[in-house]
Amino acid sequence: MTTATEPRTFDSLDPATGAVVGTHVIADAAAVAAAVAAGGEAARWWAELGFAERRRRLLDYKAVLTRNLRQVADTIHQETGKPVGDALLETVLAITHLDWAARNARSVLGPRRVFPGLIGLNMAATLEYLPLGVIGVIGPWNYPVFTPMGSIAYALAAGNAVVFKPSELTPGVGVLLAELFAESVPERPVFQVVTGLGETGAALAAHPGVGKIAFTGSTATAKRVMAACAQNLTPIVAECGGKDALIVDRDADLPAAADAALWGACSNAGQTCVGVERVYVVDEVYDAFLRELTTRAADIRAGKDYGPITMPAQLDVIRRHVDDAVARGRAVVGGVESVRPPYVDPVIVTDVPEDSPAVQEETFGPTITVDRVADVGEALRRANATAYGLGATVFSGNRRRAMDLARRLRSGMTAINSVISFAAIASLPFGGVGGSGFGRIHGADGLREFARPKAIARQRFAMPGMRITSFRRTPAELERLIRLVTFLHGRRKK
Ligand code: NDP
Numbered sequence: 001m002t003t004a005t006e007p008r009t010f011d012s013l014d015p016a017t018g019a020v021v022g023t024h025v026i027a028d029a030a031a032v033a034a035a036v037a038a039g040g041e042a043a044r045w046w047a048e049l050g051f052a053e054r055r056r057r058l059l060d061y062k063a064v065l066t067r068n069l070r071q072v073a074d075t076i077h078q079e080t081g082k083p084v085g086d087a088l089l090e091t092v093l094a095i096t097h098l099d100w101a102a103r104n105a106r107s108v109l110g111p112r113r114v115f116p117g118l119i120g121l122n123m124a125a126t127l128e129y130l131p132l133g134v135i136g137v138i139g140p141w142n143y144p145v146f147t148p149m150g151s152i153a154y155a156l157a158a159g160n161a162v163v164f165k166p167s168e169l170t171p172g173v174g175v176l177l178a179e180l181f182a183e184s185v186p187e188r189p190v191f192q193v194v195t196g197l198g199e200t201g202a203a204l205a206a207h208p209g210v211g212k213i214a215f216t217g218s219t220a221t222a223k224r225v226m227a228a229c230a231q232n233l234t235p236i237v238a239e240c241g242g243k244d245a246l247i248v249d250r251d252a253d254l255p256a257a258a259d260a261a262l263w264g265a266c267s268n269a270g271q272t273c274v275g276v277e278r279v280y281v282v283d284e285v286y287d288a289f290l291r292e293l294t295t296r297a298a299d300i301r302a303g304k305d306y307g308p309i310t311m312p313a314q315l316d317v318i319r320r321h322v323d324d325a326v327a328r329g330r331a332v333v334g335g336v337e338s339v340r341p342p343y344v345d346p347v348i349v350t351d352v353p354e355d356s357p358a359v360q361e362e363t364f365g366p367t368i369t370v371d372r373v374a375d376v377g378e379a380l381r382r383a384n385a386t387a388y389g390l391g392a393t394v395f396s397g398n399r400r401r402a403m404d405l406a407r408r409l410r411s412g413m414t415a416i417n418s419v420i421s422f423a424a425i426a427s428l429p430f431g432g433v434g435g436s437g438f439g440r441i442h443g444a445d446g447l448r449e450f451a452r453p454k455a456i457a458r459q460r461f462a463m464p465g466m467r468i469t470s471f472r473r474t475p476a477e478l479e480r481l482i483r484l485v486t487f488l489h490g491r492r493k494k
Contacts, residue, residue, distance in 0.1 A: 007025045007026065007027075007028070007031070008025070008026040008028075009023050009024060009025055009026060010023070010024060010026055010168060010171075010195075010196070010197065011023050011024075012024065012079050012168070012169065012170065012171050012172055013079075013169075014078055014079070014081065015079075015080065015081040015169075015307075015308045015309065015310045015311075015312070015342050016081045016303075016307065016308045016342060021078045021079060021172065022079075022171065022172040024171040024172070024175070024195040024196075025195055025196070026195070026196040026197060026199075026200065027165075027194035027195060027196045027200045027203075028196075028199075028200075028203070029199075029203040031194060032163070032194050032200060032203040032204050032207060033203075033207060033209075035163045035189075035192045035194050036134055036136075036163055036204070036207045036209040036210060037209065038189045038192065039133075039134040039161040039162070039163050039189060039190075039192060039209075040133060040134055040161070040209055041188065042161045042188035042189050042190045043131065043133045043134055043159075043160055043161035043190070045187070045188050045190075046131075046156075046159060046160070046161055046185075046188065046190045047130075047131050047159040047160075051105055051106035051109075051110055051159075052106070054102070054105065054156070054157065054159065055102045055103065055105065055106070055157075057184050057185050058098060058101070058102035058153070058156060058157055058184075059099070059102050059103075060184040061098065061180065061181050061183075061184040061185070062095055062098045062099050062102065064180050064181075064183050064184055065091070065094075065095055065098070065177075065180055066095055068180055069088060069091055069092070069095075070088075071176070072087075072091050072145060072173070072176060072177075072180075073087035073088040073091055074087070075172050075173050075176050076090065076091070076144055076145060076170070076173055078172070079141070079144065079169060079170045079171075079172055079173055079310075080141060080142070080144065080169070080170060080307065080310045081307035081308040081310055081342070082268055082269070082306065082307040082310075083306065083307055086267065086268060086306070086307075087145075090143050090145055090146040091145050091146070093146050093423070093424055094145045094146045094149035094150075094153070096424070096426055097146075097149055097150055097153050097154075097426045097442060098149060098153040099426070100426030100427065100443075101153040101154045101156070101157035101426070101446070101447065102153070102157050104157075104427075104444065104447065105157035105158060105159075105447055108129070108444045108447045108448065109128065109129035109158055109159075109447055109448070109451055110128060110129075111126055111127070111128040112126070112127055112128070113125065113126055113127075114126070114127050116457070118484075118488055119481075119484065119485070119488070120457075121463075122459060122460055122461050122462070122463045123457050123458065123459055123460065124457075124458040124460055125455070125456070125457055125458075126455075126456040126457075126458070127453060127454070127455060127456075128453075128454050128456075129158065129447075129448060129451035129452065129453055129454065130159070130451060130452055130454050131158050131159030131160040131211075131450070131451055132158075132160055132211030132212050132450060132451065132452060133160060133161070133209070133210075133211035134160065134161050134162070134163055134209060134210050134211055135151070135155040135160045135161070135162050135163075135210070135211060135212050135213075135214060135450055136162075136163050136164075136165070136204040136205065136207070136210040136212070136213045136214070137151045137152055137155070137162055137163070137164045137165070137213075137214045138165050138201045138204065138205070138213060138214070138215045138216070138217065138225065139151075139164060139165065139166045139167055139170075139174065139216055140167050140216045140217050140273075141166075141167035141168075141169035141170045141310050141311060142268065142271040142272060142273070142310065142364075143268070143272070144166060144167065144170035144173040144174065145173060145177065146423075147216050147239075147273075148164060148166065148174070148177075148214075148216070149177075150430060150441040150442055150446065151214035151216075151237070151441050151446075151450075152164060152177075152191065154441060154442070154446040154447050154449065154450055155212075155214065155450040156190065156191065157447060158447050158448075158450040158451045159451070160211065160450055161189070161190045161191070161192075162190070162191045162192070163192050163193075163194060163204060163210070164177070164178065164191070164192070164193045164194070165193075165194050165195075165196065165200050165201045165204050166193065166195065167217075168195075168196065168197045168198075169310055169311060171193075171195040171196075174193045174195065175193050175195065177191075177193070178191050178192060178193040198221075201225070202224070202225075202228055205225045205228040205229050205234070205236075206228040206229075206231060206232070207232075208231075208232040208234075210232075210234055211234070211235075212234065212235045212236065212237065212449075212450060213225060213229055213234060213235075213236045213237070214236075214237045214441070214449075214450075215236060215237070215238050215239070215240075215437075216238075216239040216240075216273075217240065217241075218240060218241065218362075219240040219241065219435045219436075219437075222236075222238040222240045222437060225238070226238070236439070237431070237437075237438070237439030237440070237441065237449050238437035238438055238439060239273065239390075239430075239431055239432065239436070239437050239439075239441065240273075240390075240432065240435060240436050240437040241273045241362045241364070241388070241390065241436065242273055242274060242277075242362065242388040242389065242390025242391060242411075242432060242436045243277050243278065243359075243360065243361070243362055243386045243388040243390075244264075244274055244275065244276055244277055244278070244388075244390060244391045244392055244393065244411070245276075245277070245278040245279070245280060245379075245382075245383035245392055245393070245409075246260070246261050246264065246276045246278070246279045246280070246392070246393040246394075246395070246419070247279075247280050247281075247376060247379040247380070247383060247392075247393070247394050247395070247396075247405060247409075248261075248279065248280070248281040248282060248285060248289050248395050249282055249376055249394070249395060249396035249397065249398065249401065249402070249405075250282045250284045250285055251396060251397030251398055252285065252289075252395035252396050252397060252417075253395065253397065253417070254285060254288055254289050254292050255292055256395065256417065257289060257292075257395035258289060258292035258293040258296055259296060260276075260393065260395065260418065260419035261276055261279050261293060261368065261370075261393075261419075262293060262296050262297055262300065262346070263419060264276030264393065264419040264420060265277065265346070265366060265367065265368040266297075266300055266305070266306060266346050266366035267306060268306060268307075269302065269306045269307055269308065269309055269310075269343075269344060269365065269366050270344075270363065270364060270365040270366035270367060271309070271310060271314070271364050271365070272420070273390060273391075273436075274390055274391035274413070274420050274422075274423060275364075275420075276368060276393060276419065277358075277362070277363055277367070277368060277369070278359060278368065278369050278371070278383070279293075279368055279369070279370045279371070280371050280373045280378075280379035280382055280383060281370060281371070281372060281373065281379075282373060282374075282375060282376060282379065283372055283373065283374055283375075286372040289370075290332065290350070290370060293333075293348065293370065294332050294333050294348065297333045297334075297346045297348055298333070300345075300346050301345055302340075302343035302344055302345050302346075302366065303343050306366065308341075308342035308343050309341070309342050309343070309344055309365065312341070312342065314364055314365065315339060315341050315342070315344070317361075317363065317364065317365070318339055318344055318363055318364070318365035318367065319336075319339045320357060321356075321357045321358040321361065321363045321365070321367065322335070322336055322338065322339060322347050322349075322358070322365075322367060323336055324356050324357055324358060325347075325349040325352045325356055325357075325358035325367075325369060326347075326349060328352060328353055328356055329349045329350055329351045329352035329353070329356075329358075329369070330349065330350050330351050331347065331348070331349050332348050332349065332350055332370075333346055333347060333348035334346055334347035334348065334367075335347065344365050344366050344367075345366070346366050346367070347365075347366065347367040347368075348367070348368050348369075348370060349367070349368075349369050349370070350369070350370045350371065350372075351371070352369040352371070354382065354385065359386070360386055360387075362388065376396075376401065376405055379405075380405060380408055380409065383409055383410075384408075384409065384410040386435075387434055387435035388432070388434060388435045388436045389410045389411045389412065389432050389433035389434040389435070389436050390411060390412055390413070390431075390432035390436035390437075391411055391412065391413045391414065391415070391420070391422065391423075391432075392406070392409040392411040392413070392414045392415070393414065393415045393416075393418075393419050393420075394406055394409070394414060394415070394416050394417075395416075395417055396416070396417070402416045402417070403416070410433060410434070411432065411433070411436075412429075412430065412431045412432040412433055412436065412440075413428070413430060423442075426442060426443065427442075427443050427444070428442060428443050429441070429442055429443040429444075429445035429446055430442040430443075430446070465477060465480060466480065466481065468481060
């Protein structure tokens with residue numbers, strides 16, 4: 001018999017079979033509060049360790065993760081259904097980010113002298129970035145190691161403690177990540193996991209002891225999380241998915257572009273925030289590109305090349321988008337019959353109206369729309385015409401044109417002649433604009449996201465005859481200041 005004191009639990013399931021792979025506690029608001037309180041204590045200890053010791057501990061954690069690569073990948077495989085090879089790949093990428101964050105935290109965040117300006121020559125100006133305390137990480141299920149680690153590694157390297165709420169679909173992965181961390185940092189609960197459903201995440205977002213929330217998931221939930229954070233003025237970094245476009249220029253390497261479009265759209269069953277969902281192809285090469293794409297797609301099957309749809313409710317979204325796109329456009333690969341739960345085979349549809357859900361809303365399935373455009377200008381205009389702005393891809397034989405397009409695409413990241421490559425480069429920031437969210441994980445910006453700048457101005461000596469910030473200032477001293485400013489800043493450049 002269940003008593004009031006026994007915690008409620010939930011099961012995590014294998015999405016391919018429905019089998020129970022684990023049972024986890026539903027952390028209630030009190031449990032979340034306890035974790036945040038313990039995290040606050042741990043954060044002070046962790047911050048005191050300093051950059052060098054934290055680096056040593058995080059590199060040790062990296063080694064522990066690497067030695068347990070197969071166990072981590074197996075757990076991802078069980079909870080998401082993705083092939084073990086893909087699970088290994090995502091864990092390897094997470095390890096490279098952990099390595100980069102550990103090695104670069106001091107140079108990005110540590111104290112540095114900055115030039116105080118000519119008027120402040122008697123001052124020493126120091127800038128450094130201090131940790132925020134406890135970071136609440138609310139993670140998704142599609143890349144349950146790679147995506148949250150983009151926040152966790154950078155937050156820890158910056159000197160914060162972390163309380164991680166994994167998606168209810170992948171709690172076992174979250175628990176394992178924290179258990180392995182404790183091998184490298186056994187003394188204090190610097191990295192904790194609270195498992196549960198949406199309410200557990202809501203309790204974390206609403207807790208006043210949290211220094212910042214790093215959220216990955218849907219735009220709708222990000223808004224709810226922001227509203228909860230607003231009560232305590234808790235800042236948030238939000239990564240909310242996208243509707244990424246791939247542009248094929250007239251001189252692009254078409255086999256490479258087709259290969260990238262297909263993999264970008266269908267790998268991980270299309271459940272990738274920076275997955276390719278739309279393709280715009282310049283008229284001259286449209287037919288040749290479509291031939292390359294459809295030929296390659298003919299061999300690709302769900303269950304063989306990629307796994308099932310992890311979240312059952314997503315099947316309804318995919319079906320709605322495919323039904324509408326097929327009815328209003330022309331299916332060239334697959335169709336409504338491709339949705340065969342829990343699997344979805346590749347679906348490629350052309351001539352889909354721009355206002356259809358398959359063009360405007362995140363599908364999160366192995367589907368793409370392909371459209372003919374007059375030139376890259378039209379491709380750019382249509383690529384930029386959704387509320388989202390996360391990633392984008394350009395295939396072009398002309399470097400200048402490709403760089404120009406990359407800059408003008410309304411996205412946080414753009415890959416040229418490759419797909420999703422920016423996510424694997426730890427020194428590049430990752431995040432979106434518009435409906436895709438704001439703030440950045442990864443790279444130097446990702447480290448600064450989990451820190452607050454601290455400015456220190458130390459007077460080295462009193463500037464003779466320049467008592468500017470004193471009631472004893474004389475008119476002559478003010479006059480001297482005006483003469484100096486006029487000399488330094490008063491001349492107009494020809
Ligand atoms: P959600 O945005 O609902 O969930 C993301 C995370 O937020 C999960 O950990 C979830 O917990 C948690 N959460 C849910 N409600 C709250 C709340 N009120 N306060 C705080 N945290 C909360 O996404 P779904 O998993 O339901 O997926 C829905 C859609 O989101 C997908 O179809 C896809 O389009 C998009 N998505 C985008 C991702 C990306 O990479 N940007 C990743 C995942 C999804 P719990 O799982 O326990 O509900």
